[in-house]
Amino acid sequence: MAKVKKAYFCRECGFEAPKWLGRCPSCGEWNTFAEEVIAKPASASAAVGVATPTTPPQRVSEIERSSHRRLDLNNSEVNRVLGGGLVPGSLILLGGEPGIGKSTLSLQLALSNHSLRTLYVSGEESAEQIGMRAERLGIANEECYIYSETLLENILLQIKQYQPDVVVIDSIQTIYTEMIDSSAGSVSQIRECAASLLKYAKTTSTSIFIIGHITKDGTIAGPKILEHIVDVVLQFEGDSNNVHRILRGIKNRFGATFEIGVFEMSESGLRAVENPSEILLSHYDEPLSGIAVGSSVDGIRPYLIEVQALVSNAAYGTPQRNATGYDQRRMNMLLAVLEKRVGLKMFQKDVFLNFAGGFKVADAGLDLAIVAAVISSYYDRPIADGVCCAGEIGLSGEVRPAPRSEQRVSEAARLGFRRIIVSGFLRKGVKMPTGIEAVYINNIGELPRALFCEEF
Numbered sequence: 196m197a198k199v200k201k202a203y204f205c206r207e208c209g210f211e212a213p214k215w216l217g218r219c220p221s222c223g224e225w226n227t228f229a230e231e232v233i234a235k236p237a238s239a240s241a242a243v244g245v246a247t248p249t250t251p252p253q254r255v256s257e258i259e260r261s262s263h264r265r266l267d268l269n270n271s272e273v274n275r276v277l278g279g280g281l282v283p284g285s286l287i288l289l290g291g292e293p294g295i296g297k298s299t300l301s302l303q304l305a306l307s308n309h310s311l312r313t314l315y316v317s318g319e320e321s322a323e324q325i326g327m328r329a330e331r332l333g334i335a336n337e338e339c340y341i342y343s344e345t346l347l348e349n350i351l352l353q354i355k356q357y358q359p360d361v362v363v364i365d366s367i368q369t370i371y372t373e374m375i376d377s378s379a380g381s382v383s384q385i386r387e388c389a390a391s392l393l394k395y396a397k398t399t400s401t402s403i404f405i406i407g408h409i410t411k412d413g414t415i416a417g418p419k420i421l422e423h424i425v426d427v428v429l430q431f432e433g434d435s436n437n438v439h440r441i442l443r444g445i446k447n448r449f450g451a452t453f454e455i456g457v458f459e460m461s462e463s464g465l466r467a468v469e470n471p472s473e474i475l476l477s478h479y480d481e482p483l484s485g486i487a488v489g490s491s492v493d494g495i496r497p498y499l500i501e502v503q504a505l506v507s508n509a510a511y512g513t514p515q516r517n518a519t520g521y522d523q524r525r526m527n528m529l530l531a532v533l534e535k536r537v538g539l540k541m542f543q544k545d546v547f548l549n550f551a552g553g554f555k556v557a558d559a560g561l562d563l564a565i566v567a568a569v570i571s572s573y574y575d576r577p578i579a580d581g582v583c584c585a586g587e588i589g590l591s592g593e594v595r596p597a598p599r600s601e602q603r604v605s606e607a608a609r610l611g612f613r614r615i616i617v618s619g620f621l622r623k624g625v626k627m628p629t630g631i632e633a634v635y636i637n638n639i640g641e642l643p644r645a646l647f648c649e650e651f
């Protein structure tokens with residue numbers, strides 16, 4: 196087959212060179228050159244069997260709306276993260292660290308709806324291995340086909356023959372096209388394969404899940420363009436020492452992003468956790484210091500999460516600050532506010548912060564809970580059972596309402612919390628549900644008293 200013409204481009208400034216260079220002569224950046232295809236042979240698209248669509252421009256009112264149609268994947272968590280089901284013809288990128296359960300989740304999706312024909316293509320495992328996994332998952336489905344192959348041309352041929360409604364490609368880094376002679380997993384291979392799959396998905400209304408590996412710094416391996424061309428980017432996260440996994444929507448052309456789905460890895464696959472607060476709150480016989488509960492919202496779903504802080508005397512000159520699953524700079528900011536506005540001597544203290552279940556959080560509405568956990572550990576005084584917090588903290592120590600405060604309060608009430616500490620601004624705006632009492636504070640200086648009542 197005729198090979199294509201290639202060149203090297205700088206990822207930073209776009210400088211073109213005929214061969215790979217370590218340092219870009221134009222912008223001076225190191226290690227930014229990647230191989231790119233600049234001209235394909237004329238027969239290339241015919242070779243992969245994809246016709247170019249030739250629809251003329253249409254009036255917006257004449258365009259057929261297909262957005263109402265959603266395929267039910269028979270998995271409540273995934274359906275929700277996708278915005279209410281799978282849109283036919285969508286291209287979905289599923290990223291995650293090795294061993295987190297991407298293959299398990301996608302095989303489960305391929306097996307779980309009996310009215311959809313699915314094709315699970317694996318470039319990583321043999322058909323026997325996948326068969327064994329399917330057995331372990333305990334779901335039988337006559338409409339699910341398994342295909343172990345790495346050559347894109349063969350994969351497209353089989354897809355055309357079997358005409359599945361849903362295709363899973365496990366993983367984009369292992370498949371390659373003959374059009375390019377670089378090895379599988381290289382930037383140009385990933386790009387070309389993804390582009391061919393995109394064309395196929397859009398012209399035939401087949402939904403395609405593409406599994407992608409994650410690099411050390413947590414981004415999906417391969418060119419950034421991969422994330423641009425797909426409709427939905429999902430990230431599967433979790434701590435491999437922990438059984439809980441989170442499916443997070445990072446980009447979604449058909450629904451809200453930052454929606455999360457929570458799963459528990461069991462002996463027989465991933466089980467949807469419908470009520471995440473259940474797993475994120477521990478139950479202790481007696482209250483412990485350094486633990487606070489925050490009411491958080493991710494996407495449209497509120498949940499309560501336990502924040503754990505440990506404040507101890509710094510052994511060395513520079514105190515240690517360590518946050519797991521949280522932005523350390525934000526933690527430092529909150530500690531500085533505590534020092535200045537409440538007068539705690541944080542500069543002499545090591546501070547460690549952690550969230551239950553290995554959760555990663557970025558919700559500013561948890562500020563108050565984080566500070567409460569730090570204060571509780573600092574004074575070594577436990578916070579009473581049934582108390583939780585929701586609020587943002589500003590640099591001058593003011594407590595602001597967290598977004599979607601109403602939902603946070605109702606979730607806390609639903610789970611039987613008796614008292615919630617929130618911003619004084621909510622006095623008028625939010626009606627408190629029965630069974631929960633609100634403690635309004637305007638400034639972080641009022642927090643110790645709100646937490647421990649009388650003595651402060």
Ligand code: TYD
Pocket residue numbers: 291292293294295296297298299300328331332460461462463464465
């Ligand atoms: P896998 O889906 O192969 O991960 P990835 O494709 O993201 O690399 O993941 C699997 C891990 O999950 C593996 O360590 C075994 C475990 N596992 C279970 O605990 N229960 C199960 O039912 C299955 C299928 C896997």
Ligand code: MG
Pocket residue numbers: 297298299319365
């Ligand atoms: Mg895998």
